[in-house]
Structures are given as structure tokens and as C-alpha cells.
Amino acid sequence: MTTSVDALTARPLSPRAPAIRPARLVVAVLLALAFGLLPWVGNDYLFNALLIPFLVLALAGLGLNLLTGYAGQLSLGSAAFMAVGAFATYNLQVRLGWPLPLCLFAGGLLAALVSLLFGLPSLRIRGFYLIVSSLAAQFFILWALTRFDWFSHGSASGVISAPPLVLLGQDFGGPLGRYLATLVVVLVLFAFAARLVHGELGRTWMAVRDRETAAAVMGLSVVRAKLLAFALSGFYLGVAGALWAFTYLGTVEPHGFDLSRSFQILFIVILGGLGSLAGSLYGAAFMVLFPLLLSNLAGWLPGDFIAAGQLENLQKMVFGALIILVLIKEPEGLARLATRAWQRLRRT
Amino acid sequence: MAFFLEVLLGGLLAGVMYALVALGFVLIYRASGVFNFAQGAMLLFAALTYVSLVERGLPGWLALLSTLGVMVLLAVAVERTVLRPLVNRSPLVLFMATLGLAYFIEGAAQALWGAQVHGLDLGIEDSPLEVGELLLSTFDLFAAAVAAVLVIGLSLLFDRTRLGISLRAVADDPLAAQAVGIRLPRIWVLVWAVAGCVGLVAGLLWGARLGVQFSLSLIVLKALPVLIIGSFSSVTGAIVGGLLIGASEKLAEVYLGPLIGGGLENWFPYAFALVFLLIRPVGLFGEPTVERV
Amino acid sequence: MGVSLVRRPVLLEVSDLALAFGGVTAFAEVGFQVREGEICALIGPNGAGKSSLLNVINGLYRPQRGAVRLGGSSRALRRPQAAAHAGVARTFQNLALFKGMSVLDNVLTGRGRHRRASWLEQALGLGRAPAEERAQREIAEWALDFLHLRPWRDALVGTLPYGLQKRVELARALAAEPRLLLLDEPMAGMNAGEKQELSGYIRDINRERGVTVVLIEHDIQVVMQLADHVVVLDYGRLIADGAPAAVRNDPAVIAAYLGTRH
Numbered sequence: 001m002t003t004s005v006d007a008l009t010a011r012p013l014s015p016r017a018p019a020i021r022p023a024r025l026v027v028a029v030l031l032a033l034a035f036g037l038l039p040w041v042g043n044d045y046l047f048n049a050l051l052i053p054f055l056v057l058a059l060a061g062l063g064l065n066l067l068t069g070y071a072g073q074l075s076l077g078s079a080a081f082m083a084v085g086a087f088a089t090y091n092l093q094v095r096l097g098w099p100l101p102l103c104l105f106a107g108g109l110l111a112a113l114v115s116l117l118f119g120l121p122s123l124r125i126r127g128f129y130l131i132v133s134s135l136a137a138q139f140f141i142l143w144a145l146t147r148f149d150w151f152s153h154g155s156a157s158g159v160i161s162a163p164p165l166v167l168l169g170q171d172f173g174g175p176l177g178r179y180l181a182t183l184v185v186v187l188v189l190f191a192f193a194a195r196l197v198h199g200e201l202g203r204t205w206m207a208v209r210d211r212e213t214a215a216a217v218m219g220l221s222v223v224r225a226k227l228l229a230f231a232l233s234g235f236y237l238g239v240a241g242a243l244w245a246f247t248y249l250g251t252v253e254p255h256g257f258d259l260s261r262s263f264q265i266l267f268i269v270i271l272g273g274l275g276s277l278a279g280s281l282y283g284a285a286f287m288v289l290f291p292l293l294l295s296n297l298a299g300w301l302p303g304d305f306i307a308a309g310q311l312e313n314l315q316k317m318v319f320g321a322l323i324i325l326v327l328i329k330e331p332e333g334l335a336r337l338a339t340r341a342w343q344r345l346r347r348t
Numbered sequence: 349m350a351f352f353l354e355v356l357l358g359g360l361l362a363g364v365m366y367a368l369v370a371l372g373f374v375l376i377y378r379a380s381g382v383f384n385f386a387q388g389a390m391l392l393f394a395a396l397t398y399v400s401l402v403e404r405g406l407p408g409w410l411a412l413l414s415t416l417g418v419m420v421l422l423a424v425a426v427e428r429t430v431l432r433p434l435v436n437r438s439p440l441v442l443f444m445a446t447l448g449l450a451y452f453i454e455g456a457a458q459a460l461w462g463a464q465v466h467g468l469d470l471g472i473e474d475s476p477l478e479v480g481e482l483l484l485s486t487f488d489l490f491a492a493a494v495a496a497v498l499v500i501g502l503s504l505l506f507d508r509t510r511l512g513i514s515l516r517a518v519a520d521d522p523l524a525a526q527a528v529g530i531r532l533p534r535i536w537v538l539v540w541a542v543a544g545c546v547g548l549v550a551g552l553l554w555g556a557r558l559g560v561q562f563s564l565s566l567i568v569l570k571a572l573p574v575l576i577i578g579s580f581s582s583v584t585g586a587i588v589g590g591l592l593i594g595a596s597e598k599l600a601e602v603y604l605g606p607l608i609g610g611g612l613e614n615w616f617p618y619a620f621a622l623v624f625l626l627i628r629p630v631g632l633f634g635e636p637t638v639e640r641v
Numbered sequence: 642m643g644v645s646l647v648r649r650p651v652l653l654e655v656s657d658l659a660l661a662f663g664g665v666t667a668f669a670e671v672g673f674q675v676r677e678g679e680i681c682a683l684i685g686p687n688g689a690g691k692s693s694l695l696n697v698i699n700g701l702y703r704p705q706r707g708a709v710r711l712g713g714s715s716r717a718l719r720r721p722q723a724a725a726h727a728g729v730a731r732t733f734q735n736l737a738l739f740k741g742m743s744v745l746d747n748v749l750t751g752r753g754r755h756r757r758a759s760w761l762e763q764a765l766g767l768g769r770a771p772a773e774e775r776a777q778r779e780i781a782e783w784a785l786d787f788l789h790l791r792p793w794r795d796a797l798v799g800t801l802p803y804g805l806q807k808r809v810e811l812a813r814a815l816a817a818e819p820r821l822l823l824l825d826e827p828m829a830g831m832n833a834g835e836k837q838e839l840s841g842y843i844r845d846i847n848r849e850r851g852v853t854v855v856l857i858e859h860d861i862q863v864v865m866q867l868a869d870h871v872v873v874l875d876y877g878r879l880i881a882d883g884a885p886a887a888v889r890n891d892p893a894v895i896a897a898y899l900g901t902r903h
Binding site: 192195196199200201203204206207209210211213214215216217218219220221222224228275 | 699701720721722724725726731733737738739740741742746749750751753754756760763764765766774813817
Binding site: 324 | 458629
């Protein structure tokens with residue numbers, strides 16, 4: 001069985017530019033806001049509960065998007081590679097005492113290596129069956145991290161607190177500091193990803209995704225493309241995992257990187273838009289804002305209309321329904337919806 | 349030796365339980381080419397509905413009938429809201445839709461019936477049965493018998509009835525099937541309803557074992573290695589795959605477990621399935637798809 | 642035209658080739674030669690094994706016996722990537738375009754075999770990458786212009802009408818600057834006008850760029866006009882091989898097309 005982007009049998013598509021490239025202006029404005037306005041205007045809550053998780057989830061979504069959205073290799077093990085990055089970064093810093101940026105980079109590399117290992121089966125197994133490899137990774141890695149306390153540096157519960165965030169001698173431990181550190185890392189990695197996907201590697205990935213056999217006939221190296229997809233995706237997820245632990249939660253524990261986290265990342269990518277960089281941003285924004293929106297909404301409703309416990313169930317129902325809705329109406333997700341709305345605005 | 353046989357048989361019987369869950373997947377996959385991730389949620393929903401009705405005082409047989417009815421209604425709803433709009437889309441899109449469906453049904457099941465654990469008594473004691481030198485669980489044997497009945501029934505359905513042929517036609521090529529007059533919506537409702545009922549049976553058996561609670565829906569994750577080994581579209585494959593996974597998991601737990609620590613059963617089935625796939629990329633009973641260029 | 646072609650070296654040599662799928666023979670004892678710079682048409686009733694033959698030449702299928710030699714070497718065609726690197730490009734009967742990409746991007750993938758810079762150099766814009774990217778784009782744009790596809794340069798391939806998609810596939814193959822171009826029913830589903838247009842493009846590619854062409858085609862008119870050399874397959878056997886006029890009058894060929902069996 002092969003999985004591929006929808007063929008012509010889908011409803012007719014209107015002629016339009018294929019890539020969703022944000023206008024340079026929009027990017028510049030956002031950057032100005034992120035660096036110039038928010039640090040002054042933002043409060044602790046904004047940084048801790050909204051911006052930092054948004055940035056980290058966007059990075060994780062980007063990692064998965066490279067593998068699944070661009071290269072077409074399905075994966076349900078994203079959280080496991082995040083865990084590898086988190087634990088690797090932690091261990092490198094605590095045991096070897098390297099400066100944090102180096103630990104972050106090396107942690108990402110280790111996650112890339114592990115992801116590459118679990119990506120090898122993709123050379124022999126095609127389509128839907130490939131899911132077994134990422135799930136094997138998810139369950140095995142979590143088990144290993146909990147089982148062997150070497151990973152958590154002897155902590156009996158497997159939960160460790162992240163060491164202080166010190167970069168270049170400065171303490172970035174406060175909310176603003178963590179926000180800025182995260183912002184810089186995420187921006188650099190997004191910029192690199194943009195160059196990747198708009199260049200030859202991105203084209204090769206999409207060729208492998210759309211018609212693997214034809215890609216081989218063009219002389220493109222399918223093996224190299226797949227392995228690079230797994231490795232780079234692993235790197236991005238590893239860094240995201242390390243950031244999740246260091247700048248967001250402040251603790252590193254295996255439980256936070258379980259299968260439901262993998263699903264969360266997958267939902268970010270589906271809702272935001274497969275094969276779109278901006279999609280990771282939209283999906284992450286949705287994932288962070290939606291629960292808050294829902295609980296606030298419940299708070300407005302009279303009395304005890306929605307019991308506290310029900311909120312989680314309701315959230316699940318709305319999530320599930322939204323996924324289905326997005327897949328029916330706009331399979332390319334929020335990113336495509338946004339582009340269409342933007343185009344309509346420009347025409348009026 | 350007797351101990352080994354006991355563990356092996358225990359594993360095989362556990363595998364039968366996995367196979368029961370896998371059967372629901374096979375049904376839907378054979379008839380619509382969709383891997384229904386929501387099967388686990390449907391299982392949970394069915395078991396919860398039954399148990400809650402019984403707790404509210406309904407006699408067992410009435411609760412059973414009512415739950416079957418509910419599963420049919422669910423099938424109708426799913427066909428209308430999910431399958432029909434997505435009729436010509438790729439398998440990946442449909443799979444993602446079932447992910448969303450799983451979330452929805454899980455949330456709905458717990459919103460309706462609550463999140464606490466319910467005990468489920470089917471009237472079958474889990475007493476040990478002595479067979480020669482070996483101790484086997486009565487409950488497991490009962491489950492195996494139920495599974496056997498289901499498998500025979502489903503195999504007959506697919507191979508001997510007109511309905512079965514229609515189902516296979518639809519799975520092969522929905523457009524062509526429509527062209528020869530097969531009504532797609534009806535077929536899909538039927539298949540999902542039957543899968544729902546199979547899910548109910550599996551849910552009841554598992555619920556009696558573990559108690560009816562949220563983690564039931566995670567059984568789907570155990571079914572996946574079973575399906576991968578047996579191939580997604582074979583009833584026999586589901587059984588054989590289930591037996592293999594059950595046996596290997598139990599044996600690994602007992603013999604490997606003490607060496608590398610507990611919790612092996614979380615990942616072992618997947619590692620097993622992965623290695624299996626590397627040797628035979630299309631599973632035991634699968635046919636390699638030929639890509640026409 | 643005819644005389645000078647005979648003196649040209651042999652580019653593609655197929656000898657005693659046989660292919661079977663699990664006991665069912667696709668073709669057997671097939672052998673012919675294609676000279677450099679010629680347009681060779683492969684014709685025959687449906688199911689005669691023509692597409693499979695192309696797939697063997699291109700490294701997609703492995704034959705049970707026999708050999709295919711490109712420029713004297715048989716090692717080149719073992720795998721599709723190797724065939725591409727040896728200078729073989731092709732189009733497919735059922736269109737194998739990358740539906741999620743633009744026309745230009747599709748054509749750019751055709752340059753795959755000419756890339757030397759590593760992915761990292763490319764991403765960071767270092768080393769030979771920038772110059773190479775510029776050069777590849779130039780050639781891709783040239784291929785687009787050659788086939789008059791400029792107006793649809795940035796359109797999503799999946800949204801284009803069938804005839805245009807066929808042309809994009811041809812542009813993608815052309816962009817590879819191949820020695821040998823394999824076309825599998827490039828004119829399927831086209832009307833007479835479109836066929837003339839595409840024939841013209843194929844002839845231009847052959848004459849101006851010196852690309853050797855092997856094409857599978859059903860329209861005899863087109864074959865007579867376009868081909869220098871015709872090979873006829875029927876039920877997996879080669880039944881005729883020669884100049885178009887000779888083949889057309891061959892009784893065995895006529896019998897095959899009219900369906901009289903021995």
C-alpha cells in the first residue's frame with residue numbers, strides 16, 4: 001500500500017502558486033513584534049504559558065513536518081526523539097559541563113542519530129507499515145529512559161530538574177530570558193529549514209513523497225533523501241525536546257514525552273498544514289490557545305454548566321471533530337486557509 | 349518443560365484476545381481500505397455503554413441488544429459525517445480522520461458515562477483448569493472459543509456470501525463497485541456496524557479482564573503489531589498474528605524480563621513486528637502491491 | 642537522412658531479452674539496435690510487452706535473460722538511478738509527475754543527475770552550491786521555453802490539463818539533457834492537433850539536441866511521419882524491425898494488427 005499526497009481524483013484545485021511563502025513583509029513585522037515589542041510589553045504569564053510553549057511546539061511540529069509533510073514518511077514517535085534530545089542535553093551539561101548551546105546542538109545530533117536508526121526500516125518498508133518503526137521507537141525509548149536511571153543521573157523517580165539556563169555567562173533563567181533564548185534558537189532553525197525545503201533537498205523530499213519510483217528514475221537518491229529526512233527531523237525534535245525541558249517546564253521527565261505527546265505533534269502538523277513551514281506555527285498556536293479558550297468559555301457559561309472534569313472530554317471531542325473537519329474542508333490546513341483569506345483580502 | 353508449555357499456552361490464549369481486537373480492524377480494512385484507528389475507542393464506547401446500562405438496572409440481554417443498536421447508530425453517523433465526505437481521498441487522509449474520530453469517541457464516551465472504572469462480570473469464573481500437567485485459565489479458554497466462533501463466522505461471510513463479495517469489491521475499487529450497482533453507503537454502514545459489534549464482544553471480554561476503563565482504548569496499540577504481522581486484510585492473519593504476538597510477548601516477559609527489567613511488554617510486540625517486517629515487508633499473508641508505471 | 646543514420650554508431654543494443662512476471666512471459670527473444678540520433682518507434686498491439694521493455698531498458702525491471710547495452714556498457718542500466726546517470730530519461734504512460742510541486746520544480750528535479758554540491762552546501766549557500774543552483778535553474782528554464790511552458794511556470798502541476806501535464810513530463814525529461822529519451826505513449830489521449838504539436842517538439846528535441854528517442858506509439862500516422870526506425874512487438878515477440886515503409890507493408894505486421902492468428 002502506498003501513501004501519497006492526494007491525486008487528481010480529489011476535488012478540483014484552483015490554479016495557484018504551490019508553495020505557501022509568507023510575504024517578506026509579514027515576516028519582518030512578526031520579527032519586529034517578537035524582538036521589539038513583546039519583551040517590553042509582555043508579562044510572565046504571556047512568556048511562560050503562551051509564547052514559550054508556542055515556540056517550542058512550533059519547532060517540534062516543524063521537525064515532524066520535515067519528515068511527514070515534505071518527505072512523506074509517516075511517524076508516530078516524535079515525542080520519543082524529543083525525549084532523547086532533552087535527556088541527552090541534560091546529561092551532556094551535567095556530566096561534561098559543556099556550555100549550554102553546545103549541549104543543545106550535541107543533544108540534537110544524538111536525537112538525529114537515534115531517529116536515523118529507527119528510520120532505516122523505511123528503506124525496506126513502505127507506506128503505512130512504516131508506522132511500526134516509529135511506534136517501536138516511541139515505546140522502547142520511553143521504557144529505556146525510565147528503566148535505566150543512568151539517564152536521569154541516578155534520580156529514582158526518573159524526574160530531574162533542569163539546570164539553570166546560563167548562556168555566555170548571563171543568566172537567562174527568568175521568563176524574559178527564557179523567551180529570548182527560545183526565540184533565537186527557533187528562529188535560526190526555522191531559517192535553516194526554509195533553505196532546506198526551498199532547495200534541492202526539499203524538492204527531492206517532495207518527489208519521494210509524491211512518486212518514489214519516478215524520483216529514482218530522475219536519478220535522485222531516494223535512500224539519501226529518506227535518511228536525511230529522518231536525521232534532520234530527529235535533530236529538530238531533539239532540540240525542541242531540550243527546549244521543552246530547559247526553557248518551558250524546568251523539569252525533564254519521560255512521562256511528558258509519551259504517545260499522547262506524539263499525537264499532539266502530529267495534530268499540530270495536520271491542523272496547521274502538512275508540507276508547510278507556516279503550518280507548524282499555525283498548528284502550534286492553535287494547540288496552545290485552544291485549551292485556554294475552551295476553559296475560559298466554560299468559565300463564562302452560567303454556573304456549573306460544564307463540570308470541571310468534563311472540560312477535558314469536551315476538549316477531546318472538539319479536537320477530534322476539528323481534525324475531521326479540517327481534513328474534509330481544507331486538507332492543507334490552517335496555513336492554506338490563511339493564504340486564501342489573505343489573497344481574498346488583497347483582491348478587495 | 350511443563351512450565352514452558354504453560355507460559356506458551358498462556359501467551360497463545362492472550363494472543364487470541366489481541367486477535368479479537370484485530371478482527372475489527374481487518375473487517376473495516378478489507379471493506380474500505382481504511383485503517384480505523386478509532387476501533388479502540390469504539391471498543392471502549394461499546395463496553396462502557398453496556399456496563400452503564402447494566403448498572404442502571406437493565407437486564408444483561410436487553411443491555412446487550414441496546415448496545416448493539418447504539419453501535420449501529422454510531423456506524424450510520426460515522427458513514428455520514430466522516431466516510432462520505434472523504435470518499436476519494438488517500439489512505440493517509442482517512443487514517444488521520446480516524447485519529448480524529450478516536451479522540452472524538454473517547455471524549456464522548458467519557459462525557460456520557462463518566463471516567464471511573466467499572467467492574468464487568470460476564471458470569472465466567474477465572475478459575476484455573478487443569479489439563480494434564482498444565483494450569484489454564486477458564487476465562488481464556490472461553491475467550492478463545494468466542495474468537496473461534498467469530499473467525500469462522502467472518503470467514504464464511506467474506507468468502508461464501510454475496511455480501512462478502514460486495515465488501516471485497518468495495519475495498520478493491522470503490523468507483524468500480526459503484527459502477528456495478530453496489531451501494532457504497534450501505535456497505536460501509538454495515539461493515540462499521542459489524543466492526544462495532546466485534547468491538548463490543550472484544551470490549552466485553554477485555555473489560556471483564558481489566559475492568560472497563562479508559563485504558564481499554566489503548567488496546568488498539570497492541571492490535572497494530574498483530575495486524576502488521578498478519579497483514580491488514582486477512583482474518584486468518586489476524587489470528588495467526590495474534591497468536592504470535594501473544595506467545596512471543598509472554599515468553600519474552602517470563603524469560604527475558606528478569607534479565608533486562610520489567611515493562612518489556614510495552615515495546616516488545618513492536619520490536620518483534622518490526623524485525624518481522626524487515627524480513628517480510630508485507631506481513632505473513634499480505635500481497636506485495638505492484639506499482640504500475 | 643536515412644543514409645547518414647546507418648553510418649552512425651549504435652547507442653542502445655538489446656539482445657536476446659526476456660522478461661517474465663511469475664511465470665507469465667512479458668516478452669522473449671527480443672533483440673534490436675538503436676543508432677545514435679535516430680527516432681525509433683516501438684509499436685504493437687496492446688499488451689505486447691512494450692512498456693515492460695522500456696522499464697527494462699531504464700533499470701526498473703530486471704530481465705530473466707539477455708542484455709541491454711548503452712554505448713557498449715551493460716553495467717549502466719541495472720538500477721533506475723544508474724540509468725539516469727548514464728543519460729537515460731523517460732516519460733511514463735500514466736504520468737508520473739510530482740503533483741504537489743510547481744511546473745518549474747518538477748522540471749528542476751530532472752536535473753538530479755547533474756548535481757554535485759552536497760545538501761549542506763546547498764542549504765548554507767556555500768561552496769559550489771550557489772553557482773550550481775543558478776546553472777541548473779537556467780537549464781530548467783530553457784527546457785520550459787523549448788516546450789513553450791513559460792506561462793505555466795509557477796502553476797501547481799496537478800491543476801493543469803492533461804495535455805499540458807504530458808508536456809511538462811517531456812520538459813522534465815528534456816532538462817536532464819539525456820543521450821537516450823524513452824517516451825511511453827506520449828500522445829495518449831490527445832487530439833490530432835495536439836499530436837502534431839507534440840510530434841513537432843519531439844522532432845525538435847531530436848534534430849536540435851541530437852537526442853536519440855525511443856517511443857511507444859499507437860498512432861500509425863504519427864509513427865510514419867516521425868520515426869526513422871520501427872520495431873514491432875506482438876505477444877512478446879519481435880516480428881518486424883526496419884524502416885517505417887518496409888515495416889508497414891510487412892505481412893506479419895498487418896496480420897498482427899488485423900488479428901489473424903496463425
